[in-house]
Amino acid sequence: MSNDDVPVTPEAEIFGATLKRLRTARGLSQEKLANHERLGRSTMTTNYISDLERGIKAPSLQTLLKLAYALDCPPADLLTDFQPAVLRRLFRNG
Numbered sequence: 044m045s046n047d048d049v050p051v052t053p054e055a056e057i058f059g060a061t062l063k064r065l066r067t068a069r070g071l072s073q074e075k076l077a078n079h080e081r082l083g084r085s086t087m088t089t090n091y092i093s094d095l096e097r098g099i100k101a102p103s104l105q106t107l108l109k110l111a112y113a114l115d116c117p118p119a120d121l122l123t124d125f126q127p128a129v130l131r132r133l134f135r136n137g
Contacts, residue, residue, distance in 0.1 A: 048099060053133055054125070056098030061124050063096040065114050079113040 050056040066076050073092040087109070094100040102110065111118040 048097070050098030051101050052098070055095075055101040057124050057129065058101065058121065059096040059098040061121055062092075062110065065116060065120060066092075066096075069114060071114075076110075076113060081113045081115075082109055 050059075066073070071079070073096070074089045077087045077089045077092050087106070091100065095102055095106075107121055108118055111121055114120075
């Protein structure tokens with residue numbers, strides 16, 4: 044694993060796991076999600092989706108909303124794993 048493959052933050056890693064869970068539950072490959080018709084001419088690539096799922100990159104708000112639209116879910120579903128206990132653990136020293 045190179046330094047480029049290290050999760051940016053614990054929260055990016057959590058988000059990535061949620062994204063992967065929602066994507067696979069819908070039977071979509073990373074490629075199908077990246078090229079989803081609802082994303083239009085988005086700049087998302089399969090590599091970008093992979094980086095998001097591995098926590099290597101963190102999404103912007105616009106990207107989060109586009110992913111929710113493509114996955115046909117409320118944006119909150121992509122943040123569902125950020126319950127109060129998780130937030131306390133993530134930010135208690137911050």
